[in-house]
Amino acid sequence: MDTLKVRDAKDVEEVVRAAIANEQPLEIIGHGSKRSIGHAMATNAVLDVSALNAVTSYEPNELIVTLQAGAPLADVLSLIDAKNQQFAFEPMNTAPLLGAPALGTIGGMIAAGLAGPRRIRAGGARDHLLGAHAVSGFGDSFKTGGKVVKNVTGYDLCKLLAGSWGTLSVMTEVTLKVMPKPEAERTLLLHGLDDATANKAMTAALGSPFDVSGAAHLPKSAFRTRTDGLGDIAGQGEALTMLRLEGIAASAAHRAGSLRELLAPFGTATLVEDVASAAAWATVRDVLPFAASGALGAWPVWRIVCPPASGAALGTQLARETGGEVIYDWGGGLIWAALPPNGDAHASAVRERANATGGHATLIRAAEDVRRGVDVFHPQAPGVAALSERVRASFDPKIILNRGRLTRGAAA
């Protein structure tokens, strides 16, 4: 299979145009770090954007950075960290979970749109993508959005590109919002709560005025895998409920005190600070209890999004029904479920439970033969699915880009 390593947007246009003319679908990759997510594709050439890796401009005072889509995420994170800034949506590092070697590129980060714990407060990748240049399935470069944070000029196509898994267009350059890093972080830990009680504690915390920027729950069984990031915190091997407060030091400490009082009915909270707190949240963000190298590394992993207050009921039932393990983020609104391997990764149980709450589930990790028989992405209601298909066709009528990745059987 040909791999075409494009050097600029013009190359991308030419490759896509040739692909259209030859009716030869393309797989779009950066570092390939998330290549195992989705269905096997019916592509017979690879468009590799990893050489489009320049930082176009970085203006810390404007809170924006403009990057080519192939820029390595690790380098960009170092660049903005040096100015004490960050992507507030806390992009997930999928490498440990998927057993992939690399952190990936900026383009991949946006196309997958996998936000971390701060999603509940700061939004997702879609909320931080301000503008993009991309090549559509018509083989034409277009731009959308701009380089300013406040902009309503024309349709917001950035929202569609974020989370499109490379199906609508090949992004070549993107402008992202960056935010100041908080000076301090404090995490309150409640110990030994069952899932339902933990969900109530997280709901109370997120409904408080203390500006909680992370709310996660790791049931006891989640510690089956050794998770270095948790250090001594996980020592007792009991369930942990984590609530994060960020900001200037005095404020974070003050709010931690107030929140501890509010949560007194749920037990006596202990506190971790700064580096230890950050390591604990990286463990949640990257779902390290289910890491590919750990005890559950061979288990399929689902990512379920639901109304936050429904999380514990959904997760508990699913774990009981399948013998699987779950961890909760987003105050219960995000459930990571590692389920014992079987032919369909327990898809019907997962989807039934998710649908009952109005949520949806994505099969993030599973062997290829399992993915062949299961919808990786949540099936949509017929009207929404039809509209989504028309939207896709408005960008890529010949289905040149990542053909078959989102829909089971579409590759045939």
Place this chain on the structure above:
Amino acid sequence: MAIMMPASDQAVLARRAEIVAALRAIVPGEGVIDSASEMRVYESDGLTAYRQPPMVVVLPDTTEQVSLVLKYCAGQGIKVVPRGSGTSLSGGALPLEDGVLLGLGKFKRIREIDFDNRVVVTEPGVTNLAISQAVAHAGFYYAPDPSSQIACSIGGNVAENSGGVHCLKYGMTTNNVLGCEIVLMSGEILRIGGKGCENSGYDLMGVITGSEGLLGVITEITVRILQKPETARALMVGFAEVEAAGECVARIIGAGIIPGGMEMMDKPAIHAAEAFVHAGYPLDVEALLIIELDGPKIEVDELITRVETIANACGSTTCQISTSEAERNLFWAGRKAAFPAVGRISPDYLCMDGTIPRGALPKALARIRELSEKYQLGCANVFHAGDGNLHPLILYDANKEGEIERAEAFGADILRACVEFGGVLTGEHGVGIEKRDLMPEMFTEIDLNQQQRLKCAFDAQGLLNPGKVFPTLHRCAELGRMHVHAGKLAFPDIPRF
């Protein structure tokens, strides 16, 4: 009218009586308005320079009625213009002579308040402020706060992706909406998203938000609500030069401080506001910043000190810090009344809405001064300084021959300058008809074609709110045509592996 709207369909106009009767069969009683006098209130929105009575007004009160009206109109090839409270400043709800005006004013119910999931499910005709009021007893509020929040509807906010003073810290509408029920032009009813943080599949909610009523008619919305910050305090800082004020804004952001609001006014705006509300604004400064910090008291007190230090270092000539809610509200009173205040000193004004990179502020204001000279019209500037969103208010008198045209030309030049300085045509008011013909300043034909193809995915006949946003209308079949680029059948000569 300087803006050309799509030609009226005479065949449709000739069938008006029949169309009115058909609509009455769907929406009974007073829900269909066809008398010229009663329709007058609908002939314009907040962009009052443009007026056009619609063919007929229909005010459904159920989703099913909305669906039937749209299905009927789609079947008959009749254009439809949706309208919320009619506060658009860009003409987004300007009727069409041969179009049905579909008002959502009867969708006034809040359907569900769900504190555990921190969401409100509401009908689109509920005002922005009413949502905050409905949850205030539990300490919650809905964050986006456009200045028209008393009157503007949440449906209109979604259509326009409205902002407000606090969006630097809390985001625009798009960052605070989770789901909706939408009726497509075909009459099909769809539910997008819900109470979860994210939707599945393509982010349709994201692209519907800010689509200016061109993609569908929203009949229900799920919004996020937040706990009110414990306290808020404001600084009012005067500068002898606009450049120093701009530098102060940059240094505050550079220091990692994101204020709840950071507003700037120039001298004409300060004078107009002070004469109107007597907020105690200094009259001898060239620029005034109002900077609000919100959060826990301990944090606000600390940040106030840091901001004061930065302001002093930037050469502020006056600096007052609010010590009470009354004083904080007084600081804001002038800013919040800036538009009516300008209305007192000038018979008419045009409110512009461009965004520029923060750093371009001094040169943007210098350009506006030059243009003010050139067009011989006054201009007062208020500015969401934190996010670079500029609101020049161009002063004119509609009764003087040629002044409105001059004012519009002045405004267009300001927006061109915004694009030239790396910004955009509109930060929060929308394109509508007002900036429609300026779209090519920012977008190429290819860019606009891609946007219009998206429109085709929602409304293939182009019947929903035509004439807004896009300067040129194309048929969907034409936009969808694939131009095969001849002679380039092989992959180009680039590195392979």
